[in-house]
Amino acid sequence: MANNLINNSIITKEALMIRRNTNDFLKSLSTEYQSQFARSGGKIGSTLNVRLPNDYVVQDGATVNPEATEERSIPLMIGYRKNVPMSFSTQERTLNIDDFSQRYIAPAVNALVANVSITAMDLCMQASNMVMNTDPNGNILPPSSNTWLRAKAMLTACNAPIGERYAALDPFSDASVVSGMMGMFNPTNQIGRQTIEGQMGSKILGVDDWFQDQNMPISQAGSYDSKATATGAYGTYTPNGAPVTTISASASPHSSVITVSATNGTIERGAIITIAGVNRINRVSKQSLHQLQQFVVLDNVASGATSIPVSPAIVPPNADGTPVPYQTVDAAPAAGAVIKMLLPQGAVVRRNLLYSKRAMTMATVDLEMVNNGVVDCGRASLDGISLRTLTYYNGSDDTRVTRLDVLYGFGMLRPDWAVVVPELVE
Template sequence: MANNLINNSIITREALMIRRNTNDYVQNVNREYQAQFARTGAKIGDTINVRLPNDYVVQDGPTVNPEATAERSIPLTISYRKNVPMSFSTQERTMNIDDFSERYIAPAVNALVGQVAMDAMTMALSASNMVLNTDDTGNLIAPSSNTWLRAKAILTACNAPLDDRYAVLDPMTDANTVSGMMGMFNPTGQISRQTVDGQMGSKILGVRGWMQDQTVIISQTGSYDGTGTATGTYGNYTPNGAPVTTISASASPHSSVISTSALSGTLKQGDVITIAGVNRINRVNKSSLHILQQFVVLADVASGATSIPVSPAIIPPSGTGPVPYQTVDAAPAAGAAIKLVAPAGSVIRRNLLYSKRAMTLATVDLEMVDRGVVDCGRASLDGISLRTLTYYNGSDDTRATRLDVLYGFGMLRPDWAVVVPELVE
């Protein structure tokens, strides 16, 4: 009887098929920039700059005042390398592929893709919007249909595309959301899925897909007591934390640093704050929406600190009117109160409603190794590139196999993502 050897190409394809059924969130983020990396291999740290759409201001009358076009971009860096090592005997590698998949490939892929998803989920810490559901006494409670509709309205106000919105929920939030909205929806098929499967269906409340994922971030908000105020000074924020005192075309389009009075209590990365008198605008016509603009804190801030790094960047109008890339209707005034959106010290599940184009993920083909190894396979499915490599260890007469993925991600539009928190009790 002929041997039924399982080569690495079979392992790779089988692993990718299992991955397809493992994580919806990883499948539903933008991938359009992946092709710009070398398909035959890339070095960790390779970066491309993703251009953001240009922003212009409409002028009145027949006379024009030409504006310089200042393009802005966000870096996408391939900086993550993860692997799962496995060791097989010759007998194990000749087993039926179904048993092999169940016993070895499935657990390995689940661990590997779970780590990719967990890394990608950290992008939720850059989401600059938050919508709460509270009871009559202000306590944070599970999201309702109204909560999700208000979150969707914020995406629309931020000019996020209407056709590619997704929600990713912690399993407990998913259960509470389904329980709270069960029976509300038509057509009958959607009600059936909620009742039979016990989870949110697709295309409900204008959301294209609802996903539950155990890698949804659970975090605790800072202890800041809400007594701090702005000093009226702000500038751009760079990754090393150094403030820049002027807004320039070459500066980060996403972040600013706000000078404040000494803060009482801490702020945590991912906390969302507001500044009195600083409102959202319609990003197209630059008119004020008369709703406080929300800002996400980009790094932990210690008690007693006098500055807060935030996103989006604070870009107010000039003295003559609207400006390109404007984000708010006014700069922070001296003495303006700074408030946390979520209650201080709350442990929350950071469920997310987002536009698929808010964030991007890229995986890169690792080199096919043909010397010094027993076998090497590489394949791509749904934009995820995976390589498997088997090598011989003469010291104990075994063959070891490793699954590798090389990837990077970036938050392109923090305002196209909304955190919908639920209190962990």
């Protein structure tokens, strides 16, 4: 009887099936722009400029004052390549798929997906909103149901779509949330999941799915004393003096830099700050919501610094108060306005996240199928994730080496459609 060898097509498909059950955060990201890359006859390279919705201002009366449409976009860059190499003998590749999958494919895929997930989690550091549970003295408490409802309200206030909202929790935060809300929900299947599996379910508090992820970021607030004041000046943030052309860990193409008096203490990247007198608005009606606009700090700020890079960009109304396209706040920072950091000095927190599916996007690219000089090559796509496996012969030790490769990129399209819900690490 002929040997039933496991080929690379089988390995690739099995690896993708394992990946589907490995990381809920990656599964929740939008992949709607993936098809734009590596199209036969129309390749666009490694960067796609994702257009944001156009924004207009409603005018009164019969007379119109036409305004030019200013389109805005955020570049999505394919900038990451990860691989896992594995060495097999022919005998090992003759095993049945269950044994082969458990012994070899699953550990490799778990390592690969974890590494990709860690890269993706950097997007959490670009979320521009925060809702936390505190006592009257300002001490951070574990998130309650009211905390999550306020975070959901924050998304709605920022005009995020009502559906496809997800909550990603650190495992310890998940334990706190389940403990605090166990039994408060009527659906018996949800109560069963909480009590039997010890984790949150789906479709609770207006959130489509709750899941835990051990790669959720843990960050420490800086030592800033929240006493620096704005000078009234602000401008477009250009890291290292160069125009922003790609979205990265340290920059967003729609961001600002606030000029301030020298800071006493450091502000860490990912910190959320407010500016006295600068309130958030309804992005559609341009009416003030009379709540301080929150900004995420895009780069580490050293003690004594006189500028702070933030997102979203500061776009105030005209001097006479009339609204403008892409307006983000009800007023520009005034000289003397106090800059406050939301987290207490030095606080170490788990950065749980409530977000809209369309806040972030991921794209993987089909790597070339190699036929010459290799033993076998396979490529497949599942749930928008493309994976290639390639086997080649290593004559130096008479083995066959199989490598799993993924080429991908991430983009934070709407920082305001993601809300950090912190829990103190104690």
